[in-house]
Amino acid sequence: MSGKVEVNIADHVARVRFFHPKKNSLPGELLRNIAEKINEVANNDDVNVVVLESGENGPFCAGASFDELVAIENFESGKHFFMGFALVILAMKNCPKFTIVRVQGKAVGGGVGVIAAADYAMATTGAAIKLSELAIGIGPFVVGPCVERKVGTSAFSELSIDADWRDASWAKQRGLYAKTFENVELLDQEVDKFSKSLAQKSPEAMRELKKILWQGTENWTELLEQRAEISGKLVLSDFTKNAIAAFKKK
Structure with a gap:
């Protein structure tokens, strides 16, 4: 039940695909596997x-694994879990190649953070998003910096506070998605075409451009660890334990 991560390389494009049977949710082991695979292809000269994509045609990502969240019993294990999201974000940020995220369905919580960490994201029109963390007594602390960087402070505040769904049109208007498509087939055609075309551009030029695009994030290694510590403390509260238990019963 830990899920899997697969990598396929062709035409100078690395497809990193993660999958979990519970709506592509993200337990700690899977998060670290995703980060590891991104770091590996980052160092691959080919x-x-x-x-980055998820398996199947359901949700892109259901966010953090509730099974793992409810099992956290101390601060150290809580911080360790949330550091998994930090490691994925940092791997995407530090990768010297552009990262494209394919979003075929809805994304919740940490899944929104993964999308926001992309250099370019494309989605279906059904790919609604939601930051649901406040509803379970935590908050989008680890993913917050990259979501705010992508959509702006006002939109991030809106997403964080009312924890309601926003449709793909909302996400596109605020820059989270670069393009949206009516169905998965059209999305896949464009992702394939765009990634192969981009792979033919100058690697050196893309590397330098990415450095410029991510200026101002040099402190994120320390910042995201601090945010993981906040979540690691809050996840231990009775409020969070009860809220997760209630969600699991639905």
Whole structure:
């Protein structure tokens, strides 16, 4: 039940695909596997572009694994779990190649953070998003910096506070998605076409451009660890334990 991560490299494009049977949720082991695979292709000279995607045609990502969240019993294990999200974000940020995220369905919580960490994201029109962390007594602390960087402070505040769904049109208007498509087939055609075309561009030019695009995030290694510590404390509260238990019963 820990899920899996697969990598396929062709035409100088690395496709990193993660899958979990529970709506592509993200337990700690899977998060670290995703980060590890991104770091591996980042150092592969045959790779010029990275595409991150999830398996199947359901949700892109259901966010943090509730099974693992409810099992956290101390601060150290709580911080360790949330550091998994930090490691994925940092791997995407530090990768010298552009990362494209393919979003075929809805994304919740940490899944929104993964999308926001992309250099370029494309989605279906059904790919609604939601930051649901406040509803279970935590908050989008680890993913917050990259979501705010992508959509702006006002939109991030809106997403964080009312924890309600926003449709793909809302996400596109605020820059989370670069393009949206009516169905998965059209999305896949464009992801394939765009990634292969981008892979033919100058690797050196793309590397330098990515440095410029991510200026101002040099402190994120320390910042995201601090945010993981906040979540690691809050996840131990009775409020969070009860809220997760209630969600699991639905």
